[in-house]
Amino acid sequence: MFESLSEKLEGALQSVTGQGRINELNVAETMREIRRALLNADVNYQVAKEFTNNVKEKALGEDVLTSVTPGQQLTKIVYDELTRVLGGEHVEIEYAEDPPTVILVAGLQGSGKTTFCSKLAKHLRSKGRAPLLAAADVYRPAAVDQLQKLASGINVPVYTVSDDDGKPVQDAVRVAEEAVEEARNTARDVVIIDTAGRMHIDEAMMEEVSTIKSAVDPNEILFVVDSMTGQDAVNTAKEFNEQLDYDGVVLTKLDGDTRGGAALSIRSVVQKPIKFASTGEKLDALTEFYPDRMAQRILGMGDVVSFVERAQEQYDEKQAEKLQEKIRSEDFDLQDFYDQLQRIQKMGSVKDLLGMIPGVGRQIKDLDVDDDAFKHIEAMIQSMTPKERSHPEILNGTRRRRIARGSGVEVRDVNQLIKQFREMKKMMKTMSKLTGQGRSMNLKKLMSKFGGGNSPFPGM
Ligand SMILES: Nc1nc2c(ncn2[C@@H]2O[C@H](COP(=O)(O)OP(=O)(O)O)[C@@H](O)[C@H]2O)c(=O)[nH]1
Ligand SMILES: [Mg+2]
Structure with a gap:
């Protein structure tokens, strides 16, 4: 059903993927592609025009989510608009009070x-x-x-x-x-x-x-x-x-x-x-x-849509801004990292979440992603004092041994966590410079910093 339209819409949306963030330029280009796709599918000219205008307005006006890519966020907006033009809500037959x-x-x-x-x-x-x-x-x-x-x-x-x-x-x-x-x-x-x-x-x-x-x-x-x-x-x-x-x-x-x-x-x-x-x-x-179901079929990206929905549910603008500021000023500490891990896990299983990122789905399908690895990381951070979490540099040998004992891991696991956290922080800083505000942090890249024994992704 609607194969050609689906293909073209997905193509248009995928071309935004990977770009830093939604801006006038990439939205305008994507809208041109979407309008062309709609007209190709023989959609009424006026409807197609209104469609892209609405999507554009929403895309430029919406809060930028840190945990999703611009392409994903745009996919959700297009999906919402598709649902709207298809009628929004499902409407039932009206039955007579007095049959027949x-x-x-x-x-x-x-x-x-x-x-x-x-x-x-x-x-x-x-x-x-x-x-x-x-x-x-x-x-x-x-x-x-x-x-x-x-x-x-x-x-x-x-x-x-x-x-x-x-x-x-x-x-x-x-x-x-x-x-x-x-x-x-x-x-x-x-x-x-x-x-x-x-x-x-x-x-x-x-x-x-x-x-x-x-x-x-x-x-x-x-x-x-x-x-x-x-x-x-x-x-x-x-x-x-x-x-x-x-x-x-x-x-x-x-x-x-x-x-x-x-x-x-x-x-x-x-x-x-x-x-x-x-x-x-x-x-x-x-x-x-059902307009929403039809929109999902047309877009063929239902997984992305539900991913963005969940991200939106978890999204807290003030918190996100605070986090950005911390990354910029290198104040991002283990407590912040812990909070982020919690947030990610609230959104679902890590493998599910990674699988929803376009292009990643296929790569990790056969990987044995271990949600428990996060548990170890969490346990280690939980065993730290607040001061240790905000100043990991004070973690000397004695403290590391105590943390290992408290969280049931080996000292080398603690060592690794600290080393990896330091590297991740460096990477986040670079990314935040590259993308202006570091808003589109790539979950997979970020997590891949956690290689070795505690990595939730074997082989990374
Ligand atoms: N492929 C397909 N054929 C259908 C569908 N609905 C009806 N048809 C076929 O279209 C032709 C005309 O259907 P019919 O019900 O007689 O139309 P009517 O003249 O409006 O009563 C018939 O050959 C049906 O089998 C459908 O949803 N899909
Ligand atoms: Mg008939």
Whole structure:
């Protein structure tokens, strides 16, 4: 689904990775790439423009997180914006307080209405409801047959009106009205009305659907649209909405090689929620539409998004600034280091966290990252007095022996910790000069300073 768009978006975001921090220049460039990716996917021009403007504004306005790279942070912002254009929240079908709930399904011919009606019936049944299908596409006998065939497979009754020869009576409004009556009489609590579509929007079709609407006063009108048709889908959605003022959109054929334009544009253009997505011809290929899940699929970087979310949860601006200042002025001591270790561990297992850094994931997959190694480091620091933590230079032989005993390690482990801490501090200082404010500290590089016996990363 949306492979090309996904690829291009990831490409655009990955090009920011590794750069020091978010700035006007790299954001502008990334936005150009993202806009191109969206337009390539046939996203409405206005929607694409607004999308990149919003992302840019947020990127330049947001607090810079120390524990993530600019690329990761931008990924999260793009993800949030994708979720927003897809509708933000999931929107449920509205059920009638007094059953039956009447659902009217409209759309062009071939968009997938009949298939969707059957899928919806199956879906609702699995939720404990008792649907009745109404075959209000009365002009082609094959249409009624199709619905009956699909419905018999799932054991859902279909309401039809036939003449003496068994041919469907060509009165869609009558079928719809009687179906609602039938549901009431047979204790069916949802009526799904499948209507006729045309190849193109025409007045007769619109008028018929509008007449059904006024006749049965549906609780829910769903507009079905083939997502493969790109911007045409958006235009059709607009016209149907002007006529019917529908309640929700059903995107079909998302399993095909649709580029994504319809999915990403419809919500913004018609201001109606996408409620369902259809992903195949089989009757179980229907999902309730969740904008955040879809955004994650499009971006294909769900792990980065949740990483940044967790970093944001742990983020404390004042604390971060204090830390930066300490690094700059070389006041960063073992107590600060200890606090950072605690913070990192609160965010999850170290291997998980490292795996979420783009490019790192694959490298460490087979490594045996030992979270316990951190425990040793922590234990050693815990065995130090506050003064020792802030002035590691006073750690003479006697003190080191005491610390080793107190934390259950060998003296050489303590020696190593002190040596490594000194090296790390040097590196942090250099990094902080290189990146201006040292904001994008690379966790892996930092931790790799802890080589040897206590290293959480064997071989580093
Ligand atoms: N691949 C795919 N095909 C679908 C999907 N939904 C419907 N179709 C197919 O599209 C064609 C038209 O569907 P139909 O329900 O008859 O459309 P209607 O004219 O709007 O009632 C049929 O061949 C369906 O099997 C879908 O989500 N994915
Ligand atoms: Mg049909």
